Amino acid sequence: MQKIKFLQRIICVLFLNLLCFGPLSLPMSAQDLNGAKVTLSMHDATVEDFANEVAKQTGLNVKFADEGVKALKGVTLDVRDQSVSSLLLNLANQFPLSYTVEGNTLTLAKKETVQRKGGVRGQVTDSSGEPIIGAVIRVDGVNGGYVTDINGEYEIKTDLKEVHMNVSYIGYKTVTKTVKNGATANITFA
Secondary structure (H helix, E strand, O other): OHHHHHHHHHHHHHHHHHHHHHHHHOOOOHHHOOOOEEEEEEEEEEHHHHHHHHHHHHOOEEEEOOHHHHHOEEEEEEEEEEEHHHHHHHHHHHOOEEEEEEOOEEEEEEOOOOOOOEEEEEEEEOOOOOEOOOOEEEEOOOOOOEEOOOOOEEEEEEOOOEEEEEEEOOOOOOEEEEEEOOOEOOEEOO
């Protein structure tokens, strides 16, 4: 009888350890991209160097859809504790790249560039008028997203007649706005 109680206690302790420490050993997935934080300092690096550093810090496996993506040069970043999704959006806006995350694998590919006619631009600020740096703007019908610059400004080049966008930033409620092409859309977080 004592052996059974002893075994039950051991199983209980093992189960609790699995619950507490198991998630720490699991690889990163697409759902974790917003939660994972990366610190990078690169100047004129290749996309391959960027991807390898992100993989090292997050545990993601990186694949390149074609060899030309690896050699793209000019990645200049100096970020601290920035989310992986924000970094990838920034990279996709700097280079003709698209990315996908399936399970624990990040795949980078060349994006075919299309000449866009017009667009929407503006600035994202808080209620006191201070620019929001790194706000994420997702546009319906456009793959990827956009990130505001150091002045809180953004520019979305598109030939859509109307741009339906969702603007988000940590600590603020997401703002949804529809803007006509060619217009200026300033967003203020309350």
